[in-house]
Amino acid sequence: MVGLLPAVDPAGAADFAVQREQMVKFQIEDRGVTNTTVLAAMRKVPRHEFVPEFARPHAYDDRPLPIGEGQTISQPYIVALMTDLARLKPGERVLEVGTGSGYQAAVLAEVGAEVYTIEILEPLARSAAARLKRLGYEKVEVKAGDGYLGWKEHAPFDAILVTAAAEPVPPPLIEQLKPGGRLVMPLGQPWETQVLVVIEKDASGKTRTRRIAPVVFVPLTR
């Protein structure tokens, strides 16, 4: 009665797809994210590919997870929220500071942005670059280095996402933001509750800061 047996799916890809769908519905849509491009990106990127083997059963849980080197991949909702706040249009250029696993970078690529991402810890930069390539995100450019300084060669950026906490905002990042651009980052001291902010630069170069939500991120290091 072979026909009654479930189809063979050694990697559990179908299981993960179900979990991913539930993640988007219950963690992201139910919390008020309505941007269809962002939701589609979150539905597409295989988050379980971005976490260590032992954490895979928890890849779609409503929380951050360890990725090695004392670092974490952000909670899915926070990735969706930051992507939404960046308001990227296809073809726009985005800088991410804090590549980590590469998951946020993949989500940014799925919304159609041209992605540049910097990671200070060389082993993480290397593994994220390899992972992104393997999963088909060849166009994402990954660099090992200090993202505090931004990435001058590719500036200015339509949006900048910093996925590690600092205060104040690194001045080079404000400089490398286009007029009309958005910088999204957790502002505050390491290991305390920080506030996720959006800093908008107007045509005259003046900035305006909006406070969005309390968050906890690992610190931006130098």
Ligand code: SAH
């Ligand atoms: N966006 C990541 C999670 C980031 S965790 C993801 O999707 O998985 C924050 C990352 O920022 C860590 O990997 C940490 O090493 C890195 N980081 C900290 N300070 C940095 C700096 N000055 N420049 C670049 N990366 C930095």
